[in-house]
Amino acid sequence: MRFNSNFISKAGLALLVVFMATSCQDFLEEDPKNFVAVTNFYKNGDDAVAAVNAIYGYLNSTSTGSTAGVYHSTFWVTAGLASDELLNQNVFSPDLDQLATFSHGPQNAALLEIWAMHYKAITVANIALERIPGIEMEPNLKARLLNEAHFLRGLLYFDMVRMFGSIPLLTKEVEPLTPPVATADEIYAQIITDLKAAEALPVSYPSGDGKGRATQGAAKALLSKVYLTRKDWTNAAQRAKEVIDSNNYALWEDFADVFKLVNRNGKEAIFSVGFGDQGGAISFWEVGQFQVRLLPTELSAEGVENAQGWQVPTLYLYNSFDFNDRRREVTFLTQYTNRSGVVTPIRPYIQKYWDRAAEPKGNGSANDFPLMRYSEVLLIYAEASNELNASAEAHQYLNMVRKRARFDGTTYRTTVPDYESLTQEQMRAAILKERALEFVGEGHRWFDLARTKTLEKLVPLAKPGVVPSTKHYLFPIPQRERDLNPNLPQNGY
Incomplete structure (x- = not known):
């Protein structure tokens, strides 16, 4: 919202x-x-x-x-x-x-x-x-x-x-x-x-009123995340399940629909921060900086304005995706078309916040910053269930997110399989990986690596020669x- x-x-x-x-x-x-x-x-x-x-x-x-x-x-x-x-x-x-x-x-x-x-x-x-x-x-x-x-x-x-x-x-x-x-x-x-x-x-607000205001679901979802961070698995699972059982939220079938402007405040949004809603002339500070920071300068050949490509994904992250994972093609831009129609490959950039149809020039963005989406609640419940030795529940709710990754906009691909028969330690790694794939550019990753104490292990894989130490957990x-x-x-x- x-x-x-x-x-x-x-x-x-x-x-x-x-x-x-x-x-x-x-x-x-x-x-x-x-x-x-x-x-x-x-x-x-x-x-x-x-x-x-x-x-x-x-x-x-x-x-x-x-x-x-x-x-x-x-x-x-x-x-x-x-x-x-x-x-x-x-x-x-x-x-x-x-x-x-x-x-x-x-x-x-x-x-x-x-x-x-x-x-x-x-x-x-x-x-x-x-x-x-x-x-x-x-x-x-x-x-x-x-x-x-x-x-x-x-x-x-x-x-x-x-x-x-x-x-x-x-x-x-x-x-x-x-x-x-x-x-x-x-x-x-x-x-x-x-x-x-x-x-x-309130569970919700009247249509046309209260857009972006905190709700009961947002409070419970954030509380589940707080408990997860504190390793209070029982309370984390309880609050997350209350959000799930409320039936007030659902996943978009296609991951591409999550970031379309028409779907802001939609069924997957638990709590979001909006930009560009002031009306009239929009200033530099009233729009989100997703495009200026994440889209490449090469898109100027397509008429995109002020794309600077200041921050880019690591190649390790990009290569972590299954080739047919829908999130891969939605999240990343790997080519551009010049004015002569020539397609040129480039290193991966993040495009997930860019609604080409609604904002073709990409100069700033009226898109939301998603502080919490429903998919995160599912992953919180899976993680807490795994720590409580509820393996069946952990697999079930992790695979709900995984299933969406198989949908290509028309059919479900068979090449992005469910997780099956994971040990507790394997499940921890799988959930951490799925969070990386699901929430690219959403402000989660350092927090995830810090709370799971995996900074020293995972960062050097993506950034050879960069070695965090224990002080970097704060x-x-x-x-x-x-x-x-x-x-x-x-x-x-």
Whole structure:
């Protein structure tokens, strides 16, 4: 599902003006009169809606002026580069080269952006959670908005604790200027509390309303992923199965349909972040950067604009696909046609987000960034079942994803077989591989390799000579933040 933030009232706009700082401490050093001004807006239900809309706005880019939002590009690019998934070809981005070669350190600008944007969004969520309870408004709407804010704060902290470990756990509007850090266990406890509250969200919203807003299914699905990360297999399986048994989601039969613009907010989307929905003239920061980052410059011969090919898949990833796996032909572009009609082969690039029919020029993209799809819930249930020694269930749900990979748009190919009779260890490897094939460029890979402790094993296969170490299971806390807050530790860098 995607969020359409066309409606942001005066309260939302006020929040956007106030929270344009660049670090966690910057928020805490805002002129107090700004907070007084914001207080004046918390009077009615429209103000409460706008306050929560402002959190959603920080997920894409519509609330940040000329600054990328949380999921605009840097987040998913980092998760791909710091793994066996992506290589960097942008010669003007040494910070991204460092991530791809595991030579990054505390000065890395990409990591600073991720840290700053997450804490900005968390701060806006904290304000909403403190101010909305005092508004006299319709009770059911109030409860829903609060639970949406809980969901979003849980989501943001889930990113941060996995990437940085022990970090400040800010849950109030006003916090100390130099907050102490919480343990990972304490942060996860807050995430679980937030997401359990969000389980009271609606199953769905009326047609034409609530696009992209968090739902009960999104809360349960994300909670299942949190439990999976914590190796709480029982609860991970339980929440994932609740999403499956709800019958509110389903796989598109053809993998090619997953990323078509007409199918945004469709049956496979559990929670997505949308771009390009503002209407009128779309700025560089209001569209997703899938095309500019992933499509090759050679497509200019086909009339495609601003394709830069900054990040490319590793050849190891490309060669991991069965030749007849539908995901291979949908995910990758391996040739282009010039204006004379000559077809020229090129190294693989990622094209899965490009809807040629809807966006033939490819200049920016109105496509969604899929934070969670239904296929991931199936794989979570398979993985948790395998760890609980429920082999039949693990095979069944893994093969549901595998079956879709056989469909070529017309028939089911027999050359992409089901997995059969795998041992528990073989099943672990198979699920990790299927996640790699299913979620290319979706911001999962570093997280998957980190939680399964396979960075050192798998990255050198894709990037010969690049050898991660144990310190790379967390990213360094940005030095700029440590200079501002002496309570921040460092993760071995």
